[in-house]
Amino acid sequence: MTTVDTPPTRLSETVRHRATVLHDVPGPRARRRILIGTVLFVVVLAAFVGYVVVRLGRYGHLEQARWSYVLSPEILRYLGEGLLNNVRAAAVAGALTLVLGLFLALGRLSRRAVLRVPAVAWIEFFRGFPLVLLILFPYLLFPVYLTRIAAIWYVVIGLTLYNSAVMAEIYRAGILSLDRGQSEAAYAVGMTRGQALRLVILPQAIRRMVPLLLTQLIILFKDSTLGVAVTYPEALRRGETMGSFEPRVVFQAIIVTAVIFFLASFTLSRLVALIDRRVGR
Amino acid sequence: MGGSDMARYLLDSLPVFWGGFRTTLILALASYAGALIVGTILAVMRISPAAPARAAGLAYVEWFRNVPLLVLLFVAILCLPKLGLRVSPFQSALLVLVMYTGAQVCEALRAGVNAVAPGQAEAARSLGLTFSQNLRYVVLPQAARTVVPPLGSIFIALVKNTSVASLIGVTELTFQFGELARDTPKQVMPLLAAVGVFYLVITIPAGYVVSRFERRALISR
Numbered sequence: 001m002t003t004v005d006t007p008p009t010r011l012s013e014t015v016r017h018r019a020t021v022l023h024d025v026p027g028p029r030a031r032r033r034i035l036i037g038t039v040l041f042v043v044v045l046a047a048f049v050g051y052v053v054v055r056l057g058r059y060g061h062l063e064q065a066r067w068s069y070v071l072s073p074e075i076l077r078y079l080g081e082g083l084l085n086n087v088r089a090a091a092v093a094g095a096l097t098l099v100l101g102l103f104l105a106l107g108r109l110s111r112r113a114v115l116r117v118p119a120v121a122w123i124e125f126f127r128g129f130p131l132v133l134l135i136l137f138p139y140l141l142f143p144v145y146l147t148r149i150a151a152i153w154y155v156v157i158g159l160t161l162y163n164s165a166v167m168a169e170i171y172r173a174g175i176l177s178l179d180r181g182q183s184e185a186a187y188a189v190g191m192t193r194g195q196a197l198r199l200v201i202l203p204q205a206i207r208r209m210v211p212l213l214l215t216q217l218i219i220l221f222k223d224s225t226l227g228v229a230v231t232y233p234e235a236l237r238r239g240e241t242m243g244s245f246e247p248r249v250v251f252q253a254i255i256v257t258a259v260i261f262f263l264a265s266f267t268l269s270r271l272v273a274l275i276d277r278r279v280g281r
Numbered sequence: 282m283g284g285s286d287m288a289r290y291l292l293d294s295l296p297v298f299w300g301g302f303r304t305t306l307i308l309a310l311a312s313y314a315g316a317l318i319v320g321t322i323l324a325v326m327r328i329s330p331a332a333p334a335r336a337a338g339l340a341y342v343e344w345f346r347n348v349p350l351l352v353l354l355f356v357a358i359l360c361l362p363k364l365g366l367r368v369s370p371f372q373s374a375l376l377v378l379v380m381y382t383g384a385q386v387c388e389a390l391r392a393g394v395n396a397v398a399p400g401q402a403e404a405a406r407s408l409g410l411t412f413s414q415n416l417r418y419v420v421l422p423q424a425a426r427t428v429v430p431p432l433g434s435i436f437i438a439l440v441k442n443t444s445v446a447s448l449i450g451v452t453e454l455t456f457q458f459g460e461l462a463r464d465t466p467k468q469v470m471p472l473l474a475a476v477g478v479f480y481l482v483i484t485i486p487a488g489y490v491v492s493r494f495e496r497r498a499l500i501s502r
Contacts, residue, residue, distance in 0.1 A: 254352075
């Protein structure tokens, strides 16, 4: 769901801070203004947080018992197993899309129309659909036309259909971003097109695209929460339905779930940023 | 089932789809308008000279970029009532989509600002322009051009993201598709084709508009 088809720039390019060009180091007057602004902002924020806390406290949502229930080892394990299910679906779909995406990209770049046309059709078709629909589709279709399968496979099918198209475009951008001299040199030393691709172009292109591919895998992991649509027991579904067996912790459960997802995704993004800096120029 | 039966069935379900289509369109347009405003404010915060503003902007963006959209939607529908706010699923979805897309808009704008040649901002500063003058007269007008394509893809992604709101009960296109498909499971294929067409009706013209803008922005450079 999250995917914005970003132009294939290096992550580090967007991350690097250039704010210093826009303004001087704040002087005494500017520092005073910043201080006043900060104080005002903090006061407004504190008022809001205060309202929230009072309101929640009045209905007992801040009772320690409720939080310690949600943060108890059993519940955390229950949610953790859900998160593992997210990882499981994302890992299977991720592996499939990495392979499928590569073949689709090669198909799209192929000189033979037999390969190119279906690849382009696949990519454009599945990129245009909302991911939820692509997960619902096998879920509704399989029981009618084929047979019922485990919920994880509906999630995997939907994620794979959508992300294979996205991955294909990332691979393609990587291949096209290579200097033409690379393939020309490969042909000049007598390599065939296949050899040039396999030995010269792909190793460089993929290496260049590793950070973007990994970022897309994180998005895929976050999108596995859409398994809620097909009753796949992942962490969000578990966090959300916890209220049905313990109605007093609906609020606490969803907050803890959100924080778990934030921590998982944030850690992974940081890792990718590290890798990006290492791979980068 | 013959072809004419299928056609009649689709025709019968057209009013349902039309209602869903309108909800999807309104949700997408309203969230986009909101997200542009929120995103611009955030972007200014993230490049401002005030370190606390930068930190606040960063925290916001990190939170909304790392928590999945569906989780945010559930947080909204489960938590807003606890704060005494009676909100419909549509209102919750609108709020969340504005905040979520706002983070993406912010990053797109920031990337656009960073893409403006450093010499431009430096020249403005050496003329004595303040930070806000620098942004208003020199940096943002130039950034606006590079930012059109990413903002366009953000809108298209947003249209697709509105479908996630079906899972908290917003009766938009995907929701209506699910209802119809559950009523008549044999018709999943034509229904999917129909709902696909409705999404394309929004995304294809959007893509066209973006490419038009893109060309104009290029020429006027």
